[in-house]
Every structure is written in structure tokens, then in C-alpha cells.
Amino acid sequence: MTLKTLEPILAKHPLFNELDPQYLEIIVGCAKNVRFKEGEFILREGREADTFYLIREGKVTVDIYVPHLGPITIHTVAEGEVLGWSWLVAPYRWHFDAQAIVATRAIALDGKCIRNKCEENKAMGYELMKRFSSVIVQRLQSTQMQLLDVYGIRQ
Amino acid sequence: MQLLDPMLPDQFLVKRKVNENKDTFTLTLEPLEKKSFLYQPGQFNMLYMFGLGEVAISISGNSEKPLPLIHTIRAVGTTTKAMQKLKKGDVIGLRGPFGSSWPIIQAKGKDVIIVVGGIGLAPLRPVIYYILAHRQDYGRVSLLYGARTPEDQIYLNEFAGWQEKLDFFTIVDRASKKWNGDVGVVTRLIPKAKFNPSNTLAMICGPEVMMRFVSLALQDKGLIPEQIFVSMERNMKCAIGFCGHCQLGGTFICKDGPVFTYKEMKRYLELREV
Numbered sequence: 001m002t003l004k005t006l007e008p009i010l011a012k013h014p015l016f017n018e019l020d021p022q023y024l025e026i027i028v029g030c031a032k033n034v035r036f037k038e039g040e041f042i043l044r045e046g047r048e049a050d051t052f053y054l055i056r057e058g059k060v061t062v063d064i065y066v067p068h069l070g071p072i073t074i075h076t077v078a079e080g081e082v083l084g085w086s087w088l089v090a091p092y093r094w095h096f097d098a099q100a101i102v103a104t105r106a107i108a109l110d111g112k113c114i115r116n117k118c119e120e121n122k123a124m125g126y127e128l129m130k131r132f133s134s135v136i137v138q139r140l141q142s143t144q145m146q147l148l149d150v151y152g153i154r155q
Numbered sequence: 156m157q158l159l160d161p162m163l164p165d166q167f168l169v170k171r172k173v174n175e176n177k178d179t180f181t182l183t184l185e186p187l188e189k190k191s192f193l194y195q196p197g198q199f200n201m202l203y204m205f206g207l208g209e210v211a212i213s214i215s216g217n218s219e220k221p222l223p224l225i226h227t228i229r230a231v232g233t234t235t236k237a238m239q240k241l242k243k244g245d246v247i248g249l250r251g252p253f254g255s256s257w258p259i260i261q262a263k264g265k266d267v268i269i270v271v272g273g274i275g276l277a278p279l280r281p282v283i284y285y286i287l288a289h290r291q292d293y294g295r296v297s298l299l300y301g302a303r304t305p306e307d308q309i310y311l312n313e314f315a316g317w318q319e320k321l322d323f324f325t326i327v328d329r330a331s332k333k334w335n336g337d338v339g340v341v342t343r344l345i346p347k348a349k350f351n352p353s354n355t356l357a358m359i360c361g362p363e364v365m366m367r368f369v370s371l372a373l374q375d376k377g378l379i380p381e382q383i384f385v386s387m388e389r390n391m392k393c394a395i396g397f398c399g400h401c402q403l404g405g406t407f408i409c410k411d412g413p414v415f416t417y418k419e420m421k422r423y424l425e426l427r428e429v
Binding site: 059061063069070071072073074075076078080101102142145146148149150151152 | 272273274301302303307328329330331332334335336337338339340342343346361362364365368
């Protein structure tokens with residue numbers, strides 16, 4: 001019997017597109033399939049950030065709790081996108097909540113495991129850092145646009 | 156023969172007023188005297204509140220059934236705030252139609268991607284109606300709509316119909332947990348649109364900063380500036396290229412626009428100040 005690995009799935013994800021197969025093999029060792037029910041919290045603000053997720057199917061809201069207003073959704077993450085980068089930067093704590101708003105399938109990657117592998121293999125660490133920087137920059141640019149409130153009335 | 160004076164408004168009767176959201180409303184207008192009115196999707200009229208002021212408003216109805224005229228207006232200044240108080244049976248002045256139009260004929264046989272933000276949906280609704288009425292003439296058609304919040308979205312009762320015949324996606328800048336759609340900027344919807352970049356026309360309407368970023372994102376997907384059309388907004392007064400209020404370099408937005416190719420407007424959209 002052949003044991004199916006997550007390698008082909010990871011290889012197809014935009015984050016790992018054309019990544020050196022040698023690195024991919026290492027990353028697969030830190031990956032597992034996960035499922036979340038509708039309404040289930042995936043991340044909680046303030047808790048240890050030790051995992052990130054590649055969403056395969058479903059939709060997740062990234063929320064911030066505002067006193068008197070309740071949770072406000074600032075971003076949604078769906079198929080083909082990445083959820084979570086606080087695992088990459090000390091003090092490794094989530095800054096937001098994340099909740100599956102429909103049944104969601106994802107690949108969970110153990111952040112601690114990947115950090116350790118990157119310490120051992122600096123070239124792989126650099127490659128992953130470049131790829132995550134791109135995700136972070138895109139998210140930051142989106143947030144800047146949202147802050148501009150371009151659809152609001154100019155005073 | 157008496158020549159028509161483009162500066163002279165006709166009287167139009169308010170037949171209906173619908174509130175789209177807290178500051179945006181739609182007026183249905185019937186001419187008191189005129190028997191016909193022809194316009195192309197993308198053109199605008201000058202609406203006149205007698206004794207108060209005149210504003211340029213895009214026509215947002217079905218150009219193949221031009222009367223009654225439909226205008227969706229956001230109450231932002233003195234004149235539009237007064238228009239918000241209009242009731243059925245009131246009369247306003249109207250001059251038009253003016254300006255250039257969206258490339259609906261040029262787009263036939265092609266994929267079409269429509270990207271709108273906020274009230275930018277209104278000037279493109281005639282294009283949506285036209286495409287829906289001639290659906291077989293177009294390839295894949297994607298409509299990407301960004302709004303500030305779910306409560307700010309307009310034309311909600313038409314969404315189901317658009318979803319049936321178009322690849323229609325919406326996104327909002329922020330939302331409460333009651334919303335289960337996408338949250339983020341409108342450019343994030345572009346990967347969802349399926350189109351062949353070599354045979355596609357894009358039509359964009361919204362705030363200029365949004366049009367700039369959408370145009371850049373579409374160029375990243377393989378479109379060239381000649382394939383991208385934008386609708387520009389400036390303070391229009393005469394609407395016939397005389398007064399210069401809406402002049403942008405050597406271009407009069409009212410007469411040469413408001414619809415331009417991104418190639419024509421690129422240098423202005425990328426300028427810090429004009």
C-alpha cells in the first residue's frame with residue numbers, strides 16, 4: 001500500500017509554487033490535513049501562534065474585537081490563500097481571531113517545526129521568508145487601501 | 156427650424172424615488188414635454204435643482220428602454236442633498252445626454268471584466284443591462300463590486316439576477332459578523348475573474364485611487380492600457396466643453412469623456428496633483 005503524502009497538494013499551492021522539491025519534502029514533514037466546522041475558531045487573539053494554514057476549501061474571517069462594537073471582520077481568507085503569519089515573528093502570538101464561517105478544509109503547517117528546519121537550512125529559510133514577505137506585503141497593501149476609505153464621503 | 160440649446164434644461168417629473176442606502180437614492184424621471192430621449196451607456200445628464208444648482212449624474216438605467224430616465228445619486232453637497240428631499244410629483248431640470256460611452260459594441264465577441272467601487276456601479280449598470288440583453292454576443296463576463304460595508308451596497312434586489320448570468324463577486328472593506336461574504340479590497344476579486352487577457356475589455360468605475368490599483372492589477376494579469384476603460388469624474392459645469400471647469404490637460408472630461416481608455420488617462424491617474 002502506498003502512503004499518500006501532502007506533497008502534491010502543497011506543490012500546487014501558490015505559496016509553494018516551483019519551490020525546490022528538496023525543501024518541499026522537508027515542509028511536508030510539518031504538514032497535516034485539518035477540517036473546521038462552520039463557526040469554529042481557528043485562531044484566537046493573544047494565544048500562541050504556532051501554526052499557519054493553507055486554505056483548500058471554505059472561507060475564514062479574520063476579526064478584531066472592538067469594545068462596544070463587537071467583532072469586526074477586516075479580512076477574509078479563502079481557497080488558495082494563507083492564514084496566519086504571526087508564527088514567523090517573535091513573540092509568536094496571534095493578533096486577531098480567525099473563524100471558519102463555512103465548513104473549511106486546510107493544510108495546517110507546524111510553525112515551530114518549520115522555524116527549526118529553517119534555522120538548520122538557512123537557504124530554505126531565506127526562500128520561505130521571501131514567499132511569506134510577499135503574502136505580508138499584499139495583506140499590508142490591502143489594509144492600507146481599506147484604511148483610505150476610498151468609498152467614504154470626502155469632507 | 157429651431158436649434159436645440161444644450162444649455163437649456165427640459166423639465167422632468169419625479170415619478171419615483173428609492174433610497175438605496177443612507178446617502179444614496181435613485182430617481183425615476185419622466186419628461187414633461189419631450190417624447191423621446193436616446194443615450195448610450197456611460198453618458199451623463201446635468202440635473203438642475205431650480206435656483207440651487209446643477210450636477211452631472213451618470214444615467215444608470217437601461218439604454219434600450221431609455222424612458223423613464225434612471226439616475227442614482229449620492230447626497231454629498233448642497234444640490235444633491237436637496238435632490239434627496241425630492242418627492243414624487245416634483246419637477247427638476249435636465250440637460251443631456253452628454254459625453255462618451257462605454258465600449259459595448261467593441262466588447263462584442265470578447266470577455267468582459269467590469270470592476271466597480273461604491274456608487275461606481277451606477278454608471279456601469281446600463282452596460283450590465285445591455286450585456287444581459289445580448290448575452291450571447293459576449294464571452295465570459297465578470298462583475299466585481301467593492302463597497303465600503305454591506306449596508307453601503309446598492310441595487311441589492313438585482314444581485315440574484317446578475318449572479319445567474321454573470322460571474323458576479325462582491326467584497327466590502329469592513330463588516331460585522333452578520334456578513335458572510337468577502338472582506339478586503341476589490342482588487343482581491345480579480346483572481347476570481349476568468350478571462351482571456353488577449354481578448355478582453357475591462358471597464359472600471361470608482362474612486363480614482365481604486366481605478367489606478369485595479370488597472371495595475373489587470374495589467375499584471377496581461378491586459379494592456381488600451382484594453383482598460385475608466386470613467387473619470389470632475390466638476391462639470393457646461394457639459395459641452397466651453398467653460399473649462401472639468402479640463403484635464405488638453406482634455407475636457409465632459410466632452411471627450413467621461414469614459415476614456417486607461418492609456419489616455421494613465422498619466423493623469425498617476426500624477427500626484429493636477
